[in-house]
Amino acid sequence: MFVLIISLILLGVVAAIAGSIRYARLHKKVERGELDKMPEVKMVTDCGADSCAVEEGGLCELDCILNSSKDIEYYDDEELDRFKGRDSDTYSEEEENEFREIFETMLPKDVPGWVRSLQLREIQLPNAVKDEVFLVYNDEIHNSPANRMQSQASLSYAEVQPRITAKP
Numbered sequence: 001m002f003v004l005i006i007s008l009i010l011l012g013v014v015a016a017i018a019g020s021i022r023y024a025r026l027h028k029k030v031e032r033g034e035l036d037k038m039p040e041v042k043m044v045t046d047c048g049a050d051s052c053a054v055e056e057g058g059l060c061e062l063d064c065i066l067n068s069s070k071d072i073e074y075y076d077d078e079e080l081d082r083f084k085g086r087d088s089d090t091y092s093e094e095e096e097n098e099f100r101e102i103f104e105t106m107l108p109k110d111v112p113g114w115v116r117s118l119q120l121r122e123i124q125l126p127n128a129v130k131d132e133v134f135l136v137y138n139d140e141i142h143n144s145p146a147n148r149m150q151s152q153a154s155l156s157y158a159e160v161q162p163r164i165t166a167k168p
Helices: 002-032 059-065 078-083 094-107 108-120 128-144 145-153
Strands: none
Touching: 002 108, 094 108, 094 128, 108 128
């Protein structure tokens, strides 16, 4: 445990030193006129092929879906608009079944867009349906074409290294 704490402290010191060196180098470049000003931190808002959606296992992809255009897309679910502003734990069983019926009739690839549509319309999913929806939702996010290519390209150690067995 002591070694872990020391390692973390050492890592923090190394990161601080590296940051200071980077800052000093950038500051010198600004003084020499190589740069107009100090570079600013940019937030990733583009969900293109080179964004973090490919590298982070879909986490950025989720942000991109949630922050995409404000245009509401309906999935033959206009009747759900009457639930706007309602808490997720206040639905009756009959109302939960309305959500479930719509969910079960859509293609898995449409689920992330449907969840986004509900969020834009300020409609909360009933608690009884959330687990089912988010299982499919997460599966779609993590099995997007970009993530499938990444997982196929990366082999685990067990797949590459032959098993070593002891001789009797």
